[in-house]
Amino acid sequence: MIYATTPSQTVGPYFAIGLPWPEGPHAIAPEHPDAIRITGTAYDGAGDPIADTLLEIWGADPDGRYADLWEHGGPATPGFRGFARFGEEGGDGRFELITLKPGPVRVSEGIVLAPHLDVTLFARGMLRHVVTRIYFGDEAQANAADPILARVPAERRETLIAQPTENGYRFDIHVQGPAETVFFAV
Amino acid sequence: MSEPSTEKAHAVYKPVTDTPDCYLRPGEDEQTPLDYPPYKSSRLRHPKQPLVFMPQTITEITGPQLGRERVLGELDNDLTRQHPGEPIGQRITLTGRVLDTEGKPLRGTLVEIWQANAAGRYRHRWDRWPAPLDPNFTGAGRAITDDDGRYSFTTIKPGPYPWGNHYNAWRPAHIHFSLLGRAFVQRLVTQMYFPDDPLFPYDPVFNSVRDERARQRMVSRFAMSASEPDWALAFEWDIYLRGPGATPFEEAL
Numbered sequence: 001m002i003y004a005t006t007p008s009q010t011v012g013p014y015f016a017i018g019l020p021w022p023e024g025p026h027a028i029a030p031e032h033p034d035a036i037r038i039t040g041t042a043y044d045g046a047g048d049p050i051a052d053t054l055l056e057i058w059g060a061d062p063d064g065r066y067a068d069l070w071e072h073g074g075p076a077t078p079g080f081r082g083f084a085r086f087g088e089e090g091g092d093g094r095f096e097l098i099t100l101k102p103g104p105v106r107v108s109e110g111i112v113l114a115p116h117l118d119v120t121l122f123a124r125g126m127l128r129h130v131v132t133r134i135y136f137g138d139e140a141q142a143n144a145a146d147p148i149l150a151r152v153p154a155e156r157r158e159t160l161i162a163q164p165t166e167n168g169y170r171f172d173i174h175v176q177g178p179a180e181t182v183f184f185a186v
Numbered sequence: 187m188s189e190p191s192t193e194k195a196h197a198v199y200k201p202v203t204d205t206p207d208c209y210l211r212p213g214e215d216e217q218t219p220l221d222y223p224p225y226k227s228s229r230l231r232h233p234k235q236p237l238v239f240m241p242q243t244i245t246e247i248t249g250p251q252l253g254r255e256r257v258l259g260e261l262d263n264d265l266t267r268q269h270p271g272e273p274i275g276q277r278i279t280l281t282g283r284v285l286d287t288e289g290k291p292l293r294g295t296l297v298e299i300w301q302a303n304a305a306g307r308y309r310h311r312w313d314r315w316p317a318p319l320d321p322n323f324t325g326a327g328r329a330i331t332d333d334d335g336r337y338s339f340t341t342i343k344p345g346p347y348p349w350g351n352h353y354n355a356w357r358p359a360h361i362h363f364s365l366l367g368r369a370f371v372q373r374l375v376t377q378m379y380f381p382d383d384p385l386f387p388y389d390p391v392f393n394s395v396r397d398e399r400a401r402q403r404m405v406s407r408f409a410m411s412a413s414e415p416d417w418a419l420a421f422e423w424d425i426y427l428r429g430p431g432a433t434p435f436e437e438a439l
Contacts, residue, residue: 001210001287003426006403007395008218009377010225012362014308018300018326019364021256045230058250058370068248069368070205083250089312107244107435118245118370125227127218127394129375131240152238175231185211185237186246186371 008128011054013089015122019054020087027057027084027099028077034062037168038097038134042121045176049093052124055086057097057134059117064105073105104142114142114149121173130183134171137163148184156182206430208242208438209371210287216400224390226351241438242371242431249369253296253330263329265301265341273323275304275342277418280406283335284365286372286429291335297425298364299327299339306345306359315348340418346385358385358392365425372427379405380421 011019028035038057042050059082060066065073067082076082077100086095105113117134135143143149149157159181162169173181220232240246261267266277284292302308302325305317309325325344329337344359360377367373379392386392386401395401403426412420 001429002289003285003287003429004216004400004403005210005212005287005428006374006376006425007400008374009360009362009391009394009404010227011364011375012377013312014302014310015300015362015364017308017310017324018298018362023255045234048230050231056373058248059245066244066248067250069251070248072244072248081250081252081255083252089310105244113243113245116245120370120373122375123231125225125229125231127220127222127225127228127391129373130220130233148240148243151240156235176234180233180235182235183233183237184240185214186240186242 010124010127011122011129013052013124015054016087016089020085024085024087025097027081027097029079030098032079032100034100035098036101037165038099038117038162038171039165039168040095040171040173041093042095042123042173042175043093043177044125047177050123050175051091051093052089053087053093053095054122055095055097056083056120057099057117058083058120059099059102060105061100062103064103101136111147112142112145114146115139116146116148119173121175130175131186132173132181132183133160134162134169135160136169137161152182205247205368207247207434208431209247209369209428210431212428218395222390222394225394241433241435243435246370249366249372251294252366253294256296256298257328257330263327263337263339265323265325265327265339267340268324269322271322273303273320273342275320275323277340278343279338279340279412279414279418279420280361280378280423281336281338281412281420282406282423282425284331284337284367284425284427285335286427288429290429291331291333292367292427293331293333293335295331295335295368296366297329297331297337299341299361301325301341301361302344302347304342304345306347317345317347343380346383351390356385356388358383358389363425365427367427374425374427376404376425378423381405381408
């Protein structure tokens with residue numbers, strides 16, 4: 001390392017001027033036959049919904065391919081951005097993102113990552129963002145073998161598991177409090 | 187390359203030129219704290235449990251490529267030309283490079299900014315303090331870095347503004363910056379300040395960065411040489427995102 005990183009500062013209350021855009025919450029077109037909706041609410045330490053969250057997700061497509069610069073794993077599903085951003089201020093704190101359900105990712109011999117999405121959460125009051133992961137409640141077998149979940153104390157793993165709904169999954173985030181979501185140092 | 191089975195597994199995910207397979211991890215004390223009592227809104231919005239160490243997997247060393255989708259017009263990086271008239275205020279140019287901690291430029295990466303107008307008012311329904319809105323100023327811009335990692339904006343210098351954190355609290359003038367970098371772990375949202383702002387000693391957001399040298403990395407520099415005669419004063423600010431680190435995923439497991 002030659003240079004030190006630029007420090008983080010809070011996203012503040014007015015990010016809606018610059019960051020959200022209409023297609024932002026859609027990592028894939030909502031009419032795609034395999035599109036899923038991930039809905040949830042972020043709560044603060046008093047149990048109140050955080051009405052000014054900026055939430056981003058990043059993950060692989062159903063075949064474990066990434067829509068990044070290098071197309072890791074080969075070209076991802078056409079039209080799949082891999083990334084979605086939800087930002088709303090003054091709502092009821094509920095977020096909704098549309099994406100494809102990620103597939104398992106084999107990173108090397110004997111190591112398979114369970115289907116997961118990386119989540120970045122920003123808000124006024126957070127001087128830097130926090131990172132968590134969404135795993136899927138209908139992937140119990142894959143989850144049991146996931147090397148990252150294995151690092152999470154067993155009694156807290158449940159905070160990372162999204163539960164199936166009619167058209168997707170529900171994933172609530174508790175920034176603080178008795179049900180505090182696991183956040184990661186990456 | 188070792189035995190074929192390993193080679194096959196790696197063939198899929200082993201990069202590709204010039205992409206690190208893991209990134210630097212700043213220590214907790216080298217980062218802006220999540221819990222900083224002088225900034226009152228942080229009280230109920232920071233995790234109290236320790237963060238869980240996560241070895242960086244393929245998901246963290248890859249990242250979205252949003253540039254082409256977000257920067258649509260030639261004027262996206264000129265905040266003074268988004269309306270029929272010119273905004274009130276001091277016109278400035280703001281340029282700099284996006285680099286990693288090895289000094290390597292990040293090409294083609296998205297830089298998003300938003301800011302208050304010259305009177306210190308945001309065009310946002312929650313900002314109601316008695317300073318005027320400017321019909322010719324929205325306050326949002328986007329740019330893509332060039333081959334040297336350079337971005338460039340033309341805007342007006344934002345004003346300071348009051349807020350409710352404590353009695354007579356004022357934020358120093360700043361421009362919000364959002365960067366995606368190339369990898370999930372390079373994500374950065376921060377604020378760029380202007381040199382010699384007299385409000386620095388009083389601002390808990392600025393001072394949440396405890397190290398003086400680190401705070402200075404958020405302050406732009408005035409650049410007389412880059413200023414344009416009879417047109418605009420120039421400020422320069424380089425942004426450093428996390429660079430290559432030392433512990434690849436499999437070794438960290």
